[in-house]
Amino acid sequence: MRVEVISIGDELLLGQTVNTNASWIGQKLSLIGAEVIHGSVIRDNKTEIIDTLTSALAKADVVIITGGLGPTQDDITKSTLSEFFKTELILNNEVLERVKSFFVARGKEMLDVNIRQAFLPKSAIVLRNDMGTASGMWFEHDGKVVISLPGVPYEMKHIIQERVMERLQKQFNSEKAFHQTIQLQGIGESYFADGIKELEATLSKEGIKIAYLPSTSLLRLRFSCKDTINNKRLIGEAIKKIKSEFRNHFVGDDRKTLSEVVGELLIQQNAKLSTVESCTGGAISKEIVSVSGSSEYFEGAIVSYSNRIKNELVGVSLKSLENFGAVSQEVVEEMATFGRLKMKSDYCISVSGIAGPNGGSEVKKVGLVWIAIASADGVEARSFQFGDNRERNIISTVLTALNLLRCRLLPINKEKS
């Protein structure tokens, strides 16, 4: 099943909205062996919609269009598709009732523009939208399928999951592809690639392709191949090898975030966690709490952004702050040690650094970050020199800190200590 994704919206081309829809669709479809072969981003413009759709239908079996179905005046997709498929817009009473009840449930009044959303192309199968007022549409055309969906991400996702996936799977029976992605923290692309070059060559001979997907502080590695038992076995063995050789970097399968992996380890060990954060401003805590159920192991955090809070709330000594500065081994160790006692947790992560772009000095450059982890076994601190971009430094600190805790929690490392 070859798929083309067309994203409509001036805001995407102008860059005022990031096209997260297309990537989500790609990810979802790869699970049923469909291959997105091309993505297009076009303007809210009739001619361009028609041209792009025509050329997409020449190459793909399925075309998924997102965007341009809202109630406001800049949306023209629905009428253009009606014209393309030589059908007409008719009032769908079921949809009208749903749109009405949508407003009733929220205690709001329905506006005239929303009534327009109940007019739908006669020849289309209506894909019900329980999350909003714009319905999805499924058109059949010379054995091919064209699906039009709203651009609001959670509405689009809902319709794909509930109304599209199963229907597509039934209609097409293409050869299944297999993808598996693992992630590593704190290792560069070139270094890692050099470290596994023989493994990569071996897999390549078997038709298993490896792609490197680096992002700030994380490296994802995707294995792609035909969905056979032998291929899956080979990939399983390769991952096992990587896991043992890069233990301090290997986070796991990328369906779980680093904070989920850490959360599972904490649950297994029945341990509680807290954080004391300076330069990250609560970003580590936020990442931990993004996992549903984190209240089982997460007590809380103190964001000690000012030195006063470090001293008064956490208990860091004024002497250490004066003698060594807020970004120092001594201070970060006190933050973790006292934070752990204060919040009565088994583990406490602390960080203090210079996120930038300002605040650096000759000795302590922008990007210098101290991270400590305290537990009943004591406290350990390490320093890192990241770059000069504030946002990336914060992300790197969050991921590095979580990975240090992950390593500390690994049974093999616990045995050693």
Place this chain on the structure above:
Amino acid sequence: MRVEVISIGDELLLGQTVNTNASWIGQKLSLIGAEVIHGSVIRDNKTEIIDTLTSALAKADVVIITGGLGPTQDDITKSTLSEFFKTELILNNEVLERVKSFFVARGKEMLDVNIRQAFLPKSAIVLRNDMGTASGMWFEHDGKVVISLPGVPYEMKHIIQERVMERLQKQFNSEKAFHQTIQLQGIGESYFADGIKELEATLSKEGIKIAYLPSTSLLRLRFSCKDTINNKRLIGEAIKKIKSEFRNHFVGDDRKTLSEVVGELLIQQNAKLSTVESCTGGAISKEIVSVSGSSEYFEGAIVSYSNRIKNELVGVSLKSLENFGAVSQEVVEEMATFGRLKMKSDYCISVSGIAGPNGGSEVKKVGLVWIAIASADGVEARSFQFGDNRERNIISTVLTALNLLRCRLLPINKEKS
């Protein structure tokens, strides 16, 4: 200047990486009056690169290609472009030295794969990359320009800013477009559109287009037109009108985030801020700290995720926690009041809610959030009923809380109180 952006990478089509590059380029180019007319996402595949480039050159003046320049084996853009432009790859000694020094500066060893990055097409102008080892390339072709850049976002951004923008501006002198975008918090697209429909009709007659860009809890509104003094004046007046009619929603120009706007108000009033967070887990604090210079007005935060921390660290009474529950007006008011005193700040935001997907009850549904703000004038709390998605509920809570503080800090509201 008509531009087409081609993003190369299987990872983009498979959805394992979100295409933030294309949106950033669109945004950047619109500032110099260039219009991105089409975006394509294609595979790491020679034929597709050539086909897409050929069709792009038929419509656009400038083609910007990102991705496929890394040192690892899945990257083939450079050799494909050399073939397309009938030139050859030659060793560039200046680039080789830079790649070498890049590794020396990081105390790492250069690998063979990195030497390949110093081989560049003879006919291309090399666009120096100070952030990484893959150079950008500028090709001229029948009066058109093709630019190839690495896919790593900060490397691509650096090269566009430092090496591409000025050169493009010199080479093309297209009619300048004008875009201005404002943002509103906590108002729905349909409601707002209905509220400004006359204003929109008036602007439309003058050739000024309005686009609605909704995202979780934020609505951005983009005005687009030809860059004339009269148009700018009309848009200025329209924004003034919206600002006064939707004061509690109007955040401002979208070049400033809500946390930057709040930060400016705090600096103007020489006031300090702290937060006490439960369901957001530090996300409000993180958002405040994302602004460089926030240490001027931000003291810190307590993430009181467990009830124990709410009681022991913040000082919320056990009686209130037992009688009303953690998600209640009483508790959130105590959190803000005591947090403010504890952290010695002028303002303290507190939040407590049920982020979901679990933890709701008949009376307190998932998505119920209480937000309080305490100041010397006292404490005020409000409840909100958001949806059932954890991630969106956290974003909505962060933005709503910051906007409530913004409203509280507005001079016009301070006079009233």
